[in-house]
Amino acid sequence: MSHSETIETTPIYGIMAEFTNPYDLVTAAEKAKAAGYYRMDAYSPYPIEDLEEPLDLHDNRISLFVLLAGICGATFGFGFLSWVNTVSYPLNIAGRPLISAPMFIPITFECTILAAGLTSAIGMLLLNGLPMPYHPVFNVPRFARASQDGFFLCIESVDPKFDRRETALFLESLGAEEVSEVAN
């Protein structure tokens, strides 16, 4: 973290720029990436696909978790029914097979979906670090519009290229409507 000596030394979370529309936000993110920033995040009222490239959003872990949970659910479901019917309480009805696989499929299927579905929701929240009662970006007064019609780009102070004055000037040059510091 390189601080400019002239500015007060209380650490801040980052510098936030507000844009009026998604196009400006995407352009700004692209330019910031070109300028060498990479510890930054964008905030918008709805998902914007074109931010994936400039912000390097390539987290596919959730798909893997869901697949693993589904496999676990299926294994558990079928294994449990087999255990019940062979070990715990075997019922010999006219010599029919104890593990009657076709009759086990519906419950196995439901276990698969239940495990995978819960994992996709809970996994998404955990990977996102939610629930999180406090976050510095909420200190920006206009940030409430990020959940309505505002588009924000925040370059974080942990970025090696971050400089309080330079970064603020850089964000202003991108046509931001308002640039403000984010208190920690």
Place this chain on the structure above:
Amino acid sequence: MAIPLQPIELPDEVPVGPIIGPEENLTTVTDKLAGIVLRRKTGYGWLMGFGLAFCGTMMLLMAMTYLFLKGTGIWGINMPVAWGFAIVNFVWWIGIGHAGTLISAILLLLNQSWRNAINRYAEAMTLFAVACAGLFPIMHMGRAWLAYWLLPYPNTMQLWPQFRSPLDWDVFAVSTYATISLVFWYVGLIPDAASLRDQAEHRWQQVVYGIMALGWRGSARHWQRYEKASLLLAGLATPLVLSVHTVVSFDFAVAIIPGWHTTIFPPYFVAGAVYSGFAMVLTLMIPVRKFYHLESLVTMRHINNMAKVMLTTGLIVGYGYMMEAFFSWYSTNTYEGFMYWNRMTGPYAPYFWCLIFCNIITPQFLWIKRVRTNLIILWIVSIIVNIGMWLERFVIVITSLHRDFLPSSWGMYYPTAWDWAIYIGTLGLFMTLIYLFMRAIPMITIHELRVLVPGGVRSPQPVQPQPVKNI
């Protein structure tokens, strides 16, 4: 759902208008929908509707209390008709729920962005319908306080449920369906709760919606995982919803009763479920969009599309009836043939012909565009379809059972006042929950509607919260 940076391209020929009114933008969409929850005063219309529905809920509770005191003897069920209203209503309610998942999951996978405006409402309808449906098998058990015996849990008797029975599959299917629907619904709610938190004018609103929002801040990194998780949930809910009504139909199809023991049941039940569900969405949505002035968000295009889905599934259901009749004749099985002949001419024939009128003849009017875009006629059609789908379950359950294999075992089924009290009571419970939902939660998914705003424009000046007219 992901936002294209260009305005969404609509097909060249848009028959009845756009999917979102041209006067709407990001600011107004949020303001309008959050305003209904946060700033609108509770109107007399809402209070009266809620009061009426609440009376229904109280009637349900009274009837259930009496049922638990006296046992299922207060119902009209007997031998041979051991499955009366309880199962009819269970299947009807579960079916209504299915349209919600179809809209939220299957139409998402098919990239039908018009679904965004009706998704939340339909999904809420699913949850409440499943809640009503779940009550019936528990009541039908007789000793409802032993309902937990349905669940596999280690017990001192070392007994397990019969895992090979479709009735036990129902337990797993319906409980999984309720859980996943709730999770899907809540995941969709998180960004909207954040909007409400940021728009709230009172401290308690901020706290309540803040807790619901879990600290959501609209970060692009979060949105990326969120979109992925939503898509995965939709992909999982799609086979789930098909499996639920399939399993429900297995309750019948696996039995050897003529009229139940057919392989056509699973697809025909699923189509019937979607049919009745869309009818219910229309029944609820047509008045709601008028009372809450949502005509620019739930447009005529939505209404038209829903009417078309209803027509399509109605035709599939009609095909199901035809095949049932055909196979009972073509199989040359005495019992099958008698069953269908008895349905058409026996003591319950009026119900059967009423069902044919409601489910096969009425939807044919939906071929006409004037009917699909006339709200009053469409609303009446949707009510008739709801009644028809209830009659379908009545006919399937009752007429198949009341003529047993031996004439000495034949009987009749007449529902008692308690049967009706419980059925109408669940309608009250359903509407109570719907009223509370409309008051506390934005009834349209705001963040998904924002995606539909062409170019993501916003109002030049922040819109001042306007007092909303009460109903």
